Amino acid sequence: MPSKPPVRYDPSVETVASDEQETLAGLKDSFREILETTSQDYGHAVRAVHAKAHGIARGMLTISADLPHEFAQGIFATPGEHEAILRISTNAGDILDDSISLPRGLALKILDVAGARLPGSDGATTQDFIMVNGPAFAAADAKAFSKNLKLLSKTTDKFEGVKKAMSATFRVVEAALEAVGGQSSTLQTLGGAKPVHPLGETYYSQTPLRYGDYIAKIALFPVSPSLTRLTGDMVDITARPDALREVVREELIEHGGAWELRVQLNTDLEAMPIEDASVVWDEAESPFVTVATLTVEPQISWEQGVTDRTDDALVYSIWNGVSAHQPLGGVNRARKDTYALSANFRGKFNGCPVHQPASLAELA
Template sequence: MPQPVRYSPSIEERQPNEAETIGKLDEQFAGIQETTAENYGHGVRAVHAKGHAIARGKLTVKDGLSPELAQGLFARPGDYDALLRFSTQPGDILDDSVNSPRGLAIKVFGVEGERLPGSEGDTTQDFILVNGPIFGAPTAAKFLGNLTMLAKTTDKLEGVKKAMSAVLQPIETGLKAVGLASPTLEQLGGAAPVHPLGETYFSQTPYRHGDYIAKWALFPVSKELTALTGAQIHTAGRPDAIREAMNEALAEHGGTWEVRVQLCLDPEKQPIEDSTVEWKQADTPFITVATLEIGPQPAWVPMESIVTEDRLAFNVWHGLADHQPLGNINRARREPYKQSAERRGRVNGCPMLEQKTLAEVS
């Protein structure tokens, strides 16, 4: 395998008017949150507002990793407490028959090392993943355009969204079957109603991996999880069908995933600034660096889980300097995600404080 590309600040290329674009992104986030707070009397996330499961587990970094893989969090073998939040993409809390991409946010505790600006003094590392290998926009400006379009659907009649989802889902299934999947159609309700526990989750955007550059993914490996890969959840007449399915599965068996790293070997084939280009596994395979295991547990406890959600915030910029987010999409997420969490905290009268240990998460 060719030698992986070494990280250098010069690998990134700032876009024209990037700061202005980021400011407008935050305005869209704020608009979504103002609308939903007024509707619900409660502050929720600007994206991935509806949580379906919160699970506690253990991340185990493998021993004997090669030097290019043994970087940052993965530099030494060991165990870390971890918390997982499964969600779907919209910024409003919808009936589960409105199909959208599945998201997974992971917070790893007890991670020591030089920190990214804004997370000094903390000892957690956040990962934000989605069940598709590419991001829905190539640039922050296009991301703003997509978010502006989605923001206009916030607070619209849920029946219209259900109807759109019913129409778009078979179209997107057909496109995906011939290799033409559309992230835009998925965002608008065309995603398949798959079981979150059977999915593979991708970082979509690149990150510094210590001395190198990588993307991350989480692959289900235990038989209980792989049995759910591709399985669909019947949502008709069940507004919280995903929570019900997650509760049933996790209470019975828990599961195990592998954390895998995909190193950048050629910045032409694996670009940093355009996250709509998939890094083909034939060119740079995913390699296992850790396992993530959760035992049998309730996935969603009414009221209790909502309180836990209110106290949690995830941001790709919260973690080690060795895992600095790269590319204009990641640069564009930094401040809007931070402001989104702070707005939510103000509305709910619950300032966002980063937990030191898993035991501090209620």
């Protein structure tokens, strides 16, 4: 439990920058440039971020009973089971060879949830959480996020050979930094991330969200032995463009897996800021507490010609969900319209409107 009482949510915890709309316009331009570039090159529209999926799996999320009041909030206030679907990905907006080693993402869609909806997600009954295998966002605020994305948009779907060479170099530099207790989110974002097995990783929301009466970050921790034995395991990515998709498929067919969804409550707005997404919240002051378990039975996580159609039909956004889990902070506000832009572009270009499923049975 937290060492101090959690901070209660109030709209005043957010501070909107005076030039936020200008920053948002720049982000939209970068998203649009990435989308137009990749769709013309591939003849098919993919996501502007996290374009390449390494696996899609169906599971069941079980919300714990008898949670303490501070943790029994929003969709987690009522114990029970919910169908869920997860998507494992890499953060780039183009489809890259896995030898270009980048941070991994995991998007979780929880089905059949009740509650007042966030603007733009009316009519749906799903809750999305988007997470990455690192505790903090690579940019402090929306302006820094826009600057980073603008840089990446200029190299989208270009110079793959150079990217491979740079990635190998950055991995060496990042490993040297970590050997002396350091780390560089910039190097990791540019290709210096370790080629770790995606199923052994812990995935974090990185940015804060409303948690009913409180404020929190969430994370998904692997807990079944089949997953924890993969933590830190390096994947051989040499001459294997889809190595991560292959190893995820092998493991989920053989073992499936189980994760715990955990919540970290905000206990100090200065030490755990809302508007600086690059700050790691101290787990010694407020540890992650388990509120639900995600179970995935053994299954095929990727089947060419089948799973890719499912991937096309699905859309994830941190702004798809209930008001009790409203995303907070400038980075999250910037992701609202940009993620919608990406989804709408994909649906129009591919002639396959994306939608929110009411049940797993609706998915291909």
